[in-house]
Amino acid sequence: MTAYFIRRLILVIPTFIGITIMVFTITRFVPGGPIERIIAETRAMQMGEQGGRSKARAGQGQPLSDDQIKKLEAYYGFDKPVLQSYGIWLLKVLKGDLGRSTRYQDPVWDMVKARIPISLYFGVLSMVVIYGVCIPLGMAKAVRHNSGFDNITSAVIFTGYAIPGWVAGVIMLVIFASRMDLVPLGGLASDYFADMTLWEKIKDVAWHTLMPLLSYVIGAFTVMTLLMKNTLMDNLAADYVRTAIAKGLSFKQAIFRHALRNSLIPIATSFGNNISILLMGSFLIEKVFNIDGMGLLGYESILDRDYPVVMGILVISSLLFMVGNILSDVCVAIVDPRVRFK
Amino acid sequence: MAVLNPVTKAQLRRFCSVKRGFWSLVIILILMFISFFAEVFINSRALVVYYQGAFYFPTYADMIPGKTFGLDYSYETNYRELKQKMDREGGTGFVVMPPVPYDPYENDLRLNEYPPFPPSFSHRHFLGTDNVGRDVLARLVYGFRTAILFSLGLLFLNYTVGISLGCAMGYFGGKFDLFFQRIIEIWSNIPFLYVIIIVSSIVVPSFMVLILIMAFFGWISITWVMRTMTYREKEREYILAVRSLGASHLRIIFRHIIPNTISVIVTYAPFAISGGIVALTSLDYLGFGLPAPTPSWGELLSQGWQNMEAWWISAAVVSALVVTLMTVTFIGEGIREAFDPRRHTVYE
Numbered sequence: 156m157t158a159y160f161i162r163r164l165i166l167v168i169p170t171f172i173g174i175t176i177m178v179f180t181i182t183r184f185v186p187g188g189p190i191e192r193i194i195a196e197t198r199a200m201q202m203g204e205q206g207g208r209s210k211a212r213a214g215q216g217q218p219l220s221d222d223q224i225k226k227l228e229a230y231y232g233f234d235k236p237v238l239q240s241y242g243i244w245l246l247k248v249l250k251g252d253l254g255r256s257t258r259y260q261d262p263v264w265d266m267v268k269a270r271i272p273i274s275l276y277f278g279v280l281s282m283v284v285i286y287g288v289c290i291p292l293g294m295a296k297a298v299r300h301n302s303g304f305d306n307i308t309s310a311v312i313f314t315g316y317a318i319p320g321w322v323a324g325v326i327m328l329v330i331f332a333s334r335m336d337l338v339p340l341g342g343l344a345s346d347y348f349a350d351m352t353l354w355e356k357i358k359d360v361a362w363h364t365l366m367p368l369l370s371y372v373i374g375a376f377t378v379m380t381l382l383m384k385n386t387l388m389d390n391l392a393a394d395y396v397r398t399a400i401a402k403g404l405s406f407k408q409a410i411f412r413h414a415l416r417n418s419l420i421p422i423a424t425s426f427g428n429n430i431s432i433l434l435m436g437s438f439l440i441e442k443v444f445n446i447d448g449m450g451l452l453g454y455e456s457i458l459d460r461d462y463p464v465v466m467g468i469l470v471i472s473s474l475l476f477m478v479g480n481i482l483s484d485v486c487v488a489i490v491d492p493r494v495r496f497k
Numbered sequence: 498m499a500v501l502n503p504v505t506k507a508q509l510r511r512f513c514s515v516k517r518g519f520w521s522l523v524i525i526l527i528l529m530f531i532s533f534f535a536e537v538f539i540n541s542r543a544l545v546v547y548y549q550g551a552f553y554f555p556t557y558a559d560m561i562p563g564k565t566f567g568l569d570y571s572y573e574t575n576y577r578e579l580k581q582k583m584d585r586e587g588g589t590g591f592v593v594m595p596p597v598p599y600d601p602y603e604n605d606l607r608l609n610e611y612p613p614f615p616p617s618f619s620h621r622h623f624l625g626t627d628n629v630g631r632d633v634l635a636r637l638v639y640g641f642r643t644a645i646l647f648s649l650g651l652l653f654l655n656y657t658v659g660i661s662l663g664c665a666m667g668y669f670g671g672k673f674d675l676f677f678q679r680i681i682e683i684w685s686n687i688p689f690l691y692v693i694i695i696v697s698s699i700v701v702p703s704f705m706v707l708i709l710i711m712a713f714f715g716w717i718s719i720t721w722v723m724r725t726m727t728y729r730e731k732e733r734e735y736i737l738a739v740r741s742l743g744a745s746h747l748r749i750i751f752r753h754i755i756p757n758t759i760s761v762i763v764t765y766a767p768f769a770i771s772g773g774i775v776a777l778t779s780l781d782y783l784g785f786g787l788p789a790p791t792p793s794w795g796e797l798l799s800q801g802w803q804n805m806e807a808w809w810i811s812a813a814v815v816s817a818l819v820v821t822l823m824t825v826t827f828i829g830e831g832i833r834e835a836f837d838p839r840r841h842t843v844y845e
Contacts, residue, residue, distance in 0.1 A: 173683040317822035333805035
């Protein structure tokens with residue numbers, strides 16, 4: 156089994172190279188890169204200085220000399236063949252250097268580091284809420300299968316499943332923030348945050364957290380609750396629960412002592428996949444609520460063609476994704492001794 | 498025939514017995530019918546014009562110049578004005594307009610007033626207008642047509658690629674399987690939004706281009722499911738039996754494996770459709786979807802987000818989205834129930 160996981164870990168390397176080399180190549184052949192932006196900005200500056208008189212000439216001509224462009228290419232590493240500059244980039248990443256943003260000139264790692272706590276905050280909170288609601292709800296639904304309670308909660312969680320989180324965010328903003336003025340329009344803190352006392356700060360952040368958190372969790376209840384319900388029902392129908400009841404255990408004891416433990420296996424194993432979601436957030440929700448997290452950073456870096464940031468986030472997210480996959484298999488192996496990986 | 502198969506019949510009966518799913522199917526079919534014939538219900542062209550003893554049906558015909566009806570221009574007749582004129586003049590002529598006399602592209606501009614206009618029955622803007630004065634209801638219905646056609650096309654492409662590739666991976670296994678597993682792992686990590694932005698910076702994404710890009714990334718999940726199912730099915734005794742009888746690989750796959758995995762494929766379909774609608778809406782919301790004047794829900798949503806005072810825009814599109822996605826999800830739930838009835842023991 157250890158051999159299996161070692162093989163899985165080794166397989167991460169070719170996959171990682173495959174992912175990064177593909178995106179790296181794409182960044183090379185896309186119009187609108189950093190050099191073109193500088194050219195456009197210089198052109199706009201010249202046009203502003205010279206006024207409308209020479210507009211036609213300035214628009215046609217190349218504002219930078221060939222020499223300057225060559226220097227820029229060398230600065231951004233565009234002067235070498237793709238594979239060669241990919242190699243340089245990969246070596247730097249292995250040394251822990253993700254490069255500098257071409258837009259803000261800040262080190263990529265610092266930009267990412269500043270965003271991680273925000274995304275992690277929402278990730279952990281929503282994880283807690285999701286597991287805290289889904290496990291008891293799934294249990295209650297399994298025990299009362301086909302009752303009124305079961306049907307109503309099913310309808311409710313399926314409604315939540317049907318609405319994408321960010322759409323729920325938009326409508327909540329319109330109703331509660333704009334029309335009723337109950338909650339703030341977005342962001343994570345009020346303008347006077349620095350002047351507040353500790354208690355006010357906590358209240359303020361909680362107030363700002365409420366709606367984004369709801370958007371994050373609204374769609375996630377369904378899958379987890381139904382998973383919990385179905386596995387618990389499978390286990391309740393199993394022979395060992397019948398035996399437990401036959402030997403005189405009460406129904407409650409049979410559930411909590413025997414059925415529940417086995418039903419938690421699939422829930423526990425899905426935990427590994429949550430790592431990447433936990434840290435990366437959702438750029439759509441972050442955009443709607445104007446939260447400056449990892450998702451929004453990735454989205455904006457793609458829009459700005461800020462390639463070092465794009466690549467840096469790709470490195471982090473793909474590693475998290477692959478490690479998470481392996482981790483969830485490890486969880487399966489630990490929780491369920493019947494599972495054997497070859 | 499699959500229809501006469503008693504198992505299929507039983508599944509159909511079971512599906513109809515799940516009330517929530519059945520009525521959702523009825524609702525979504527009605528909505529699809531309305532949107533496919535939306536020109537009859539929501540259009541700036543009249544349904545019937547009776548003018549000087551002759552009937553005209555402009556809805557699906559070529560454009561009729563204003564001169565035909567005694568107006569002083571040769572571009573397309575403005576039927577709303579024609580109706581007002583005929584009503585004023587009396588006489589035998591009449592114009593029958595659709596219930597919503599606006600098409601999704603025209604701006605209903607008024608003097609000294611600025612859109613968005615709130616819902617009003619007298620102007621026949623039942624759900625109001627958007628930020629540039631286009632009828633919200635018209636854009637909703639035409640946008641629904643785009644979204645549902647988009648999802649169906651996407652579903653078809655994804656399933657074609659996913660089923661064939663997944664089947665091959667599961668059936669042949671070995672190096673082939675391992676190779677495509679790596680490909681899939683790489684594929685699922687490429688930021689999909691990135692490719693969309695790149696493509697839209699080179700060409701304006703048309704309907705077909707957008708479907709192709711989405712299918713480019715959408716085949717993964719169904720391939721994965723198909724692979725697992727084929728893997729499981731391949732090990733069964735009956736496959737061993739047909740193989741020892743001398744059946745070819747193609748025959749085994751098409752006559753035995755696919756019919757036996759069809760239930761999973763069908764169960765995933767409604768969820769794939771709702772996924773397609775959400776994906777198109779999200780892209781349009783961000784502005785990377787279909788080009789500008791195309792009626793779309795995502796574009797309406799972003800208008801609603803920018804202009805929160807005009808609550809009717811976001812309220813209309815969110816309710817439409819919720820109703821559609823909910824009915825589709827309920828259909829999916831019903832199908833799952835029909836194909837995979839779980840009978841459980843409950844202790845008292």
